[in-house]
Amino acid sequence: xxxxxxxxxxxxxxxxxxxxxxxxxxxxxxxxxxxxxxxxxxxxxxxxxxxxxxxxxxxxxxxxxxxxxxxxxxxxxxxxxxxxxxxxxxxxxxxxxxxxxxxxxxxxxxxxxxx
Amino acid sequence: xxxxxxxxxxxxxxxxxxxxxxxxxxxxxxxxxxxxxxxxxxxxxxxxxxxxxxxxxxxxxxxxxxxxxxxxxxxxxxxxxxxxxxxxxxxxxxxxxxxxxxxxxxxxxxxx
Numbered sequence: 001x002x003x004x005x006x007x008x009x010x011x012x013x014x015x016x017x018x019x020x021x022x023x024x025x026x027x028x029x030x031x032x033x034x035x036x037x038x039x040x041x042x043x044x045x046x047x048x049x050x051x052x053x054x055x056x057x058x059x060x061x062x063x064x065x066x067x068x069x070x071x072x073x074x075x076x077x078x079x080x081x082x083x084x085x086x087x088x089x090x091x092x093x094x095x096x097x098x099x100x101x102x103x104x105x106x107x108x109x110x111x112x113x114x115x
Numbered sequence: 116x117x118x119x120x121x122x123x124x125x126x127x128x129x130x131x132x133x134x135x136x137x138x139x140x141x142x143x144x145x146x147x148x149x150x151x152x153x154x155x156x157x158x159x160x161x162x163x164x165x166x167x168x169x170x171x172x173x174x175x176x177x178x179x180x181x182x183x184x185x186x187x188x189x190x191x192x193x194x195x196x197x198x199x200x201x202x203x204x205x206x207x208x209x210x211x212x213x214x215x216x217x218x219x220x221x222x223x224x225x226x227x
Contacts, residue, residue, distance in 0.1 A: 009155075034215070043119075043205055043218035044158075090157065094214075102148050102173060103216060107157035 002027040002093045006106035013081050014114045021076040021109050023091030032094035033074040034103065035065055039087045047089075050074065061085070086113045118142070119219035121206055127225045134193040136222050138206030145209075147189035148216060149173075149181065152203040164189055196226045 003026040013019050025031060032051050036044040048059025055067040065076045074091060088110050092103040122137035140147065146165050150158040150173075160173030162181040170181050178200060182190045189208075193200055203223050207216040 032214075036218075041221075041223075043220045044207075046215055046217070049215055102150075102160040102163050105150075105158040107155060 002031055002095050002104050004091050004093050004104050004106035006089075006091055006109050008109045009107070010110045010112065012112040012114055015083055016080050019076075019078045019081045019085070019111070021089050021091075021111070023074045023076065023106060025072050025074065025091075025093045027072075027093060027095060030067075030069065033065075033067060034092040034094070035059065035063070035074070035076045036090045036092060036105075037061075037087045038090065038108075044090065047076070081111075081113055083113045083115070086111055119206055119208055119217050121204075121219040121222050123222050124220060125223050125225075127227065128193075128196050129227055130197060132193075132196050132226075134196050134224065134226075136191040136193075136204055136206075136224070138189045138191070138208075138219055139187055140189075140208040140217070141187065142208065142210070142217070143186065144217075145186070146211075146214075147183065148207040148209075149179075149189065149191045150205045150207065151175070152205055152221070158205065161191065196224075198226050200224065201226045 005024045034049045035047040038044045047063050048057045050057045050067050088108045090108045091106040094103045119140045148163040149161045152158050159175050164170045164183040180192045205221045206219040209216045
């Protein structure tokens, strides 16, 4: 079974600074990879996804993520954060092939933006 | 745009009550999912469905059941609510079996 680790529970970044949120997965092959964002009291919104091909993926709101097979990682980055980026971020993994069985989510990273 | 709606944003129920949470999607997706979200635990899959009248247990199905009589609607049922089922419940749908999941706004359930 696949698993996802987001090692940072909380991260505090100053507005305008760069951001990197870490995500490591455990799976025997290349999984489908996702980053979602959740604003307070809201559902999850997809930021970006990786299925195959170019390992650098561009998403919405200026986010990007890079798949690194050798490190089993899919870290999320943004060059300059805005106060509106304060939210909970979830990395998720789906196993290609087989039937539908949902995604496996990390426990999330809470992003705090300092003025 | 895909739209997933959930019947209630907030719900307060008493222990032992039967609770229905409803989810509707408007994009003809085959797959629908119910998760619960708790602080420090992330999202955990309760049940999913890949077709009408079909259902599969997720990671934490105990105390829950589901119903999918129509393709667009997926209901989560708490047969006898307990305080440990106080949580945020999120519904999602996807077109393909492993594809992007689109989430509803969530239902925050408080069981007293």
